[in-house]
Amino acid sequence: MRTACFVDGYNLFYGLLAGTEFKWLDLQALLAHILRVEDPETTLQAVNFFTSGVKPSLASRGIISQQAQNTYLRALVARGVEVFWGRHQLESGKAPRFVDKNTPASRANQVEIWKLEEKETDVHIAISMYRLAARQATLPPEQRIEQLVLVSADTDMTPALRAIHEDFPDMRLGVILPHHEGIKRTVPGSLKPYVHWMRHVVTNAELAAHQFPQRVPTRKKPAEKPDYW
Known part of the structure; x- marks a missing residue:
């Protein structure tokens, strides 16, 4: 089954990788593994990674955090992942003051x-x-993507999954929740009615088994694992 994955980078990092030793993740290899566990006949054809650039002024390590992100994205691109950039918007505003949980x-x-x-x-x-x-109908059957997999726990994606489910009933849909084992999180129920399967947890063993080597060759300077990762 020819499959394309769509990864919410923010969701992936803060749901699965932040605070762990597994940030130097070979994402394409991990996804191929999970897909094979779900269906041994699956072949991973494309990984699309969506993210926004780190703002050094707000990052815990400043410019070093930005450099680490850029290095990691170069490693992903070198392994065939396509990266798409959004943006961060910083604005002043107001919010209710936190007093305590009972107030x-x-x-x-x-x-x-x-x-x-x-x-x-x-x-x-x-x-x-x-x-x-939508493009698959114009392709020969042997070239068509047969499955789309979302890597995110964001319920804002529910309308998109519902539309694909309704408009392209032959397209198989899956969701991989970027949830770390040992941390109990609520499963986003609004996504479930529109997908054929959902992976709830990615284990430490899987993360450990799918790390990049210390140095990843690229077309230019090699991408080297950040020291503090």
């Missing part, structure tokens, strides 16, 4: 905050999935 939020008690939002990613993933599904 309800109140509009009468607000504080000034900075709001950092990732822009364009969800819409870009949704449109890319739908357009790829």
